[in-house]
Amino acid sequence: MATVGFIYPDHAAEDDYPFAERLLGYRISLPVEHIYGTDLHAVPELLDLGSEKRLAEGAALLARHEPDAVVWACTSGSFVYRWQGAHEQVEKLSAAAGKPASSTSFAFVRAAQALGLKRVSVAASYPDDVAKLFVDFLGAGGIEVVAMSSEDIDTAAEVGRLSPEAVVELAVAHDHPAADAVLVPDTAMRTLGVLGAIEDRLGKPVLTANQVTIWEGLRLTGQVPRCDQLGRLFAEGR
The missing domain is CATH 3.40.50.12500 (Rossmann fold)
Known part of the structure; x- marks a missing residue:
């Protein structure tokens, strides 16, 4: 094992x-x-x-x-x-x-490559300046970000208190028609239990931290x- x-x-x-x-x-x-x-x-x-x-x-x-x-x-x-x-x-x-x-x-970069994703939308919980660094990182990995949102949440503890419904809505609200997938980049956010719900709503892959x-x-x-x-x-x- x-x-x-x-x-x-x-x-x-x-x-x-x-x-x-x-x-x-x-x-x-x-x-x-x-x-x-x-x-x-x-x-x-x-x-x-x-x-x-x-x-x-x-x-x-x-x-x-x-x-x-x-x-x-x-x-x-x-x-x-x-x-x-x-x-x-x-x-x-x-x-x-x-x-x-x-x-x-x-x-995130390797998972996107494994699914053949070229263009993504980023639904970030971070402040804007930090979220932009993630966009830059993805770009260095050959992934184009067609849309980026930042929820401006200051701490990981606050992110960890988001309800499952709030996590789903955050991801779905920040999709973009040109995006092959939505990326949700914070390991402080519980996402595994709602992956299916998000992908069903989006009709496309979602990658979470x-x-x-x-x-x-x-x-x-x-x-x-x-x-x-x-x-x-x-x-x-x-």
Whole structure:
């Protein structure tokens, strides 16, 4: 059984990970360990949160689970380093863990590529300046953003308190006719339980942070189980 370890910042929507284990029939293990800092969606704080020292602490906590791969489960704490810096962040995490590593930001790019998506809409919970950095990151990965919205929510804790109905409406409200998919980029947002509802409303794929993070970790192990309950990515993306 593959084991993917996740470094998760503070507490918000980490229960998406055991929920995914259940949906995947307990065929994989998805242990989560936490690192702590401010949960403010602001560039200086995010740079600190994703620092080499903090991620090394997370890797050390995950070691007891003997993971086959590790993922930094934080979108803003990875794309804030921009394309090259995020690569260096992942390389240092891999060295600290002694395992293949990735981050949620790269997970979005690779998931979009797996589904053949070229143009997307971004439904972001972040303040506008932070959301624009995600748009830049996607562009560096060859993905065109045709529309971007920012809900201007300052902290991850606030995002974690959004109701399932609010999450669905956030994603659906920020679709765009020219978009191949809608991306919802915050691991603090519980989305796995509403993926089907969003895709049914949109009639197109939706990629959410915890969804792509789990998929990316499994991709690193070479074992991505098919699952119709985790969106088109797990049903179709290979």
